[in-house]
Amino acid sequence: MRAHFRKLVLLILVACSLWAIPAAPVWAQVRIPADAIVDTDEIRQVLQQGLTLEQQRRWGEALLHYEDASRSFPDQPEIEQRLTLAKIHYDLGRRYSDPSFLDALRQLSELNTLDVYGEVLLKIQTHYVDSPDWQALMRRGTANLDVAMTEPAFVERHLAKADREAVDRFRRHLHEQLDSRPVPNRYDAKNVVKWVGDLAAQELGMSAQAAIQEYIAGATSALDDYSGYLTANQLDDVFSQIEGNFVGLGIELKADDDSLLIVDVIPGGPAAEGGIQPTDRIVAVDGRTTKELTTDAAADMLKGEENSVVSVEVLSEDGNRRTLRLVRRRVDVPSVVKVDIIDKEMGVGYFHITSFQKTTSRDVDSALWSLQRRGMKSLIIDVRGNPGGLLNSAVEIADKFISNGAIVSTRGRSSRENYDYMAHAPGTWRVPLIVLIDSESASASEIFAGAIRDQRRGTVVGVRSYGKGSVQGIFPLDVARGGVRLTTAKFYSPSGQAISKRGVQPDVSVRVTAKVPAEGDLAVAELNDGDQILKAGLQVVRDRLSQR
Secondary structure (H helix, E strand, O other): OOOOOOOEEEEEEOOOOOOOOOOOOOOOOOOOOHOOOOHHHHHHHHHHHHHHHHOOOOOOHHHHHHHHHHHHOOHHHHHHHHHHHHHHHHHHHHHHHHHHHHHHHHHHOOHHHHHHHHHHHHHHHHHHHHOOOOOHHHHHHHHHHHHHHOOHHHHHHOOOOOOOOOOHHHHHHHHHHHOOOOOHHHHHHHHHHHHHHHHHHHHHOOOOOHHHHHHHHHHHHHOOOOEEEOOOOHHHHHHHHHOOEEEEEEEEEEEEOEEEEEEEOOOOOOOHHHOOOOOOOOEEOEEOOOOOOOOOHHHHHHOOOOOOOOOOOEEEEOOEEEEEEEEOOEEEEEOEEEEEEEEEEEEEEEEEEEOOOHHHHHHHHHHHHHHHHHOOOOEEEEOOOOOOOOOOHHHHHHHOOOHHHOEEEEEEEOOOOEEEEOOOOOOOOOOOEEEOOOOOOHHHHHHHHHHHHOOOOOOOEOOOOOOOOEEEEEEEEOOOOOOOEEEEEEEOOEEEEEEOOOOOOOOOEEOOOOOOOOOOOOOOOHHHHHHHHHHHHHHHHHHHHHHO
16 A cells, blocks of 8 residues: 555545425326336335345345335335445445454454544544534444344354343344434544443443444445445555556456356456356355355455465356366456447447546557557547546546546535646547447546537437446545545536536437447447447447538
8 A cells, every 4th residue: 555645536426316206286287207106016026126135145136236226216215224224234244254354353452443433533524525414423333233233244253152132132222322312523423432332342242343343334334325434455456446457367247146147357367368258157166156155255255365276166158167276366457448440431439448547548548549540530439337437537538539628627515625627738639529328327437428518529429327426535544454435525517517416418319228238248340239329329420421
């Protein structure tokens, strides 16, 4: 970790609710749009599916399920409650499978852990975009501890000898004492958490540090969906993502049918060299089948130290099974892929930006000059499925195509977070530009697409983007290894429009009737018949040429 790297600005999606439709008086005779009517049967079905995942303790999948449900059915209290519960379980499972967190539990004293809590609260008070509600932060910490006392990983480590009835009494007592207790400031919060830790040690024989750690995690996760506490290993992972490299196998995967589905394989990585392909499935890790593990645990087993070995059993689509021994090593993650001339007659260049990281500006320069040498006359930049990344990276890419004017503005609680990012004329590319977006284009992608659209520098094609944007800071801790990720500002397009709740509306809207192939499946050189957005972008190029 670089000691001088005290704060790093990056973009993460921010949860936001859709506009609510107010109820009309009976006498108004207002017709309610069909798509505004909530299907209670569908909601019940969604909740039942989620409860099934919960009962199987598949918390990662439950979390994704409820996140999707929250977007489909906004402002439904029961869905939001299940989403919060799934997130608490999932985050706790991640912490208790993280060696750096377990090391901190063993090494930090109660006083040290309280100091970490105090430092986290100070950073929230100093940097968070809104004034903190200390009582809400305290309630979330209590909820975290309450859930932890039902989680096997926590119980086995801290409550193995505790009487179950005593644990239940303790949980009830906490809620009775704290749920409605006023918490006027961070000093009072710290005093209350010390009391909780001491009480847990006295009545249950567990370490006070374990209880305090749940309040540390709860304080940050209570703020918004993308603020959070980072263990030492998680902090290292964040910096690896920003740098564009990490130690691992070089695969992107997701949970699917009791296995880990390979979504993409990074060229030159251990998995690629072992012959693993997109659509393959990992069905066992180090001799343990993914059916007997949670998907989170199986994914965690793929991680490890550089040069360590992991055994994976891989199932191909044709039913072929093979066992591979792969050596984990540092893998460079390209942020610009699929660089190609996709229409040689018209000279249409194309590349896909998968994320905005430190290397993206350099990667885009390389792609542009490569396409220029191959006869590029127009350019399509694809940011579909791009979840965001570094604010400065998005600004740098937009600045390559915009000669003057605003690119994006940030506004926060502190005046230090208020900044207008402007374009510069030197080095501007004049090539006709198309930008492709979809509902998964978010944050930094929306900064880039919004700047291109508002400054009339190119044509944005696709569907309305995610519509959730915030600026976040990464703050390493001084007291112990680890850090916090805090929302520090929101960002606005050159026209002054907030990205949150609105997204970027394309200049050319495309009605997508079939799912666009995943990034690993998108065959750019052979235009996929199902890729309506890419085809629409090419049609814009043709229309321009016909008007000349």
